[in-house]
Amino acid sequence: MTALLEIRDLTVSYHTKTGVVPAVRGANITVAAGEIVAVVGESGSGKSTTAHAAIGLLPRGGRVEAGSITFAGRELTGLSDRQWQQVRGTDIALVPQDPTVSLDPVRRVGDQVAEVLLVHRLATRRAAAAEAVELLRRAGITEAERRAKQYPHELSGGLRQRVLIAIALAGRPRLIIADEPTSALDVTVQREILDHLEGLAAESGTAVLLITHDLGVAADRAARIVVMSRGEVVETGPARELLATPEHAYTRELLAAAPSLAREPLRPRRDAGPEVLLTVSGIAKSFDGRTRVVDDVSFSLTRGRTLALVGESGSGKTTTARMVVGLETPTAGTVTFDGNDITRLGREELRRLRRRFQLVYQNPYASLNPRFTIEDVVTEPLRAFDVGTKAERHTRAAELLDQVALPSTMLARKPAELSGGQRQRAAIARALALNPDLLVCDEPVSALDVSVQAQILRLLVRLQEELGLAYLFITHDLAVVREIADHIAVMRGGRVVEHGPADAVLGSPTEEYTRELLAAIPGQVSASPPPVTA
Structure with missing residues (x-):
């Protein structure tokens, strides 16, 4: 299987006032065209840092110290800001975790989708508005024309997340990095959002790198799972095999802790008491x-x-x-x-x-x-x-x-x-x-x-x-x-x-x-x- 995204021996550190903090150590991850790969781990495991390195969006102080990130055979480490602008949106797109922070509160959502088309010169100013409505529709938003004229605060959390998906789709990327895209959503809305991302992967061959702390979500959606802990990849493999026979102790701990995979209560149920x-x-x-x-x-x-x-x-x-x-x-x-x-x-x-x-x-x-x-x-x-x-x-x-x-x-x-x-x-x-x-x-x-x-x-x-x-x-x-x-x-x-x-x-x-x-x-x-x- 030819890799679309290939991360090899990636090491990332954050340079702070108090010293250098290692965040990722020797990580290896591959994603093929049309494949959904889930990277699973707790906060601080390095999963989001790895994803942000793959799209050139490390926070201030973050540096790739060693290793290689290639996309369709092109080396991405060391790209200039101008070169990254050509990659982001059209080759690789990001669906961030929190739409409240990621969307501009004073601009209509249709304009925010259209902006991607204009920046990448994928539509004229006149055509961009109509294409933005169609992208919102593709992202699963009903009444897309009306919604395009609304501001983020007028939409529910699920609709705001769909707007972020529409923005990610605007540049027709070959890879979408979805960084905890549903962690703040109700379970039914979460299912709808993930159904939609999965449908896009199947329909258009778009690959998805899904970052999540929820092994239940990974089990449902991913062909392969990568487990990270303390900056390192500790286990990787086909989803069913990894969940059925996890080899690493940390993976077993995650499986045991996940309430979405548990079947027994923490203590026996009790009838209503007398008082x-x-x-x-x-x-x-x-x-x-x-x-x-x-x-x-x-x-x-x-x-x-x-x-x-x-x-x-x-x-x-x-x-x-x-x-x-x-x-x-x-x-x-x-x-x-x-x-x-x-x-x-x-x-x-x-x-x-x-x-x-x-x-x-x-x-x-x-x-x-x-x-x-x-x-x-x-x-x-x-x-x-x-x-x-x-x-x-x-x-x-x-x-x-x-x-x-x-x-x-x-x-x-x-x-x-x-x-x-x-x-x-x-x-x-x-x-x-x-x-x-x-x-x-x-x-x-x-x-x-x-x-x-x-x-x-x-x-x-x-x-x-x-x-x-x-x-x-x-x-x-x-x-x-x-x-x-x-x-x-x-x-x-x-x-x-x-x-x-x-x-x-x-x-x-x-x-x-x-x-x-x-x-x-x-x-x-x-x-x-x-x-x-x-």
Whole structure:
């Protein structure tokens, strides 16, 4: 098989003020025309650095120290900026991870697609607008003409990602590098985006280098998988063979950690306990006085149990969670916590009750004050409620870090000095500071690598067993739900469409929407990986 992209013995380092940091060491990767190759690894494994080196977009300080990158027989290392401009877009195109950052917020999306055509002189100014609409249509966007006139903020995350695909397609490239193109998307939207990339590879012979931390996605989509760890390629091979008989210990760890490939819960399911802690009765929420984003939602949660509130973006699950903890006031209905109707409490009464329920957010970096030390972060609730002396709070902070398996030496660090998983542990420690009865976890693992995700889920299970906590677990990912939930409520369009014990909902769902969510989970036993088309 003739390689379209060939990376040989690639070594990349970052030159910083504090010294040289090696990022990739001796990596070897090949991609043939029409082939989908997935590069899998955790944050810091070197997978994105390798991809960015292949398109000449290394961040400042990044240098190719050794090795070779060839595309269709042409050596790419050492190209000038002008030469790279001739390669990017027409030979190799990039679909980046975050469309919010990658799209210009003050320009219409059609103009941003047309710009690629104009830069590469593939269309006249008059023809570019019409061709941009057609590219948006090819990227799977319905009503493409109307969407072309909109700004990025007017589109959903899935549509914005399709705009990035349209931009990548504009130059008719022979290779698309897709860098975590679906990691922030709901599972059904993720499936649609990946279906589209796979279809393009089959239809036009476009090769795809898919960068992902999700082995489930790689298993579903790639003909071959390359596994990277700490800057090195540790294993590579056909997808089915590598997943069936992984040779490297790190690959086996990734397989064991991936919730999309797991089938057993982290602990046995439990029936609803005798003591009801939270009762939500017919709550609704309207923000404009007419459209209800939450409509007649009811459920209950008992002590020491986990209820997963599942749905896609816009389903109303996060708004429901905010009403549960008193951050939003329901338009109708009641929320009762341990016998207290929090919808009718005054501000001071609600504040006192809030000691007993806490939030854990999706993005720990955004939810932790970057100017605080970890000790300040963890003890913030204690200071807010005037609990303990300064010395007692310090002791409590060390105890809390020990509970979440962080060393006390972390107390003096700032959030930026911690990894994503460590920051989420610190956020959980903060949530535990006041000994709450209920944690509302809003997508607490969706931004984490699969192995770190598995660690946090195991931590939550252990803390629940030790402290008797109840969890309201907000997520779009039924693969995660499978591991941790006792009961599931599925939301769509602001309403609960299915509710019951986890095994019943996962094993024999009654609603077509729930079946669609289950079918969209990547990494399930399915058809063979996509064939190579030369």
